[in-house]
Amino acid sequence: MKKSELVDAMAQKANLSKADVKKALDAFVSVATGALKGGDCxxxxxxxxxxxxxxxxxxxxxxxxxxxxxxxxxxxxxxxxxxxxxxxxx
Structure with missing residues (x-):
């Protein structure tokens, strides 16, 4: 599943706009990357x-x-x- 397909599926499941889901997904990836880079689990x-x-x-x-x-x-x-x-x- 590509990122665009994931955004589409999440938007449909959560009844949110694709733009909002993309922002949330990008925020999650950014926060997770920073946490892992800092050595957190x-x-x-x-x-x-x-x-x-x-x-x-x-x-x-x-x-x-x-x-x-x-x-x-x-x-x-x-x-x-x-x-x-x-x-x-x-």
Whole structure:
């Protein structure tokens, strides 16, 4: 589902204008990005949690040449679905 499709579906479900839903969605993305960048965890009860994890430096192998290279340490966002989302999907 693309962002425009999500905005359309949310506007129809909440009986709001597409412009209002787009503003709310953009605000959520902005606030969530800032919180995750600051190292905070975001939990939405019944949906799931977003958390920032750290992956350490590691050695990787180039499959084409077989050469071993170092992959730098980095942070990534992990999503863990909540019980309500799991139950709905299953």
């Amino acid at each position: 975001i939990g939405i009860v019944g949906f799931g949690t977003f958390d920032v994890m750290e992956r350490g430096e590691r050695n990787v192998r180039n499959p084409r040449s077989g050469q071993v290279m170092k992959c730098a340490a980095k942070k990534y966002v992990k999503f863990k679905p909540g019980v309500g989302l799991k139950n709905t999907i299953n």
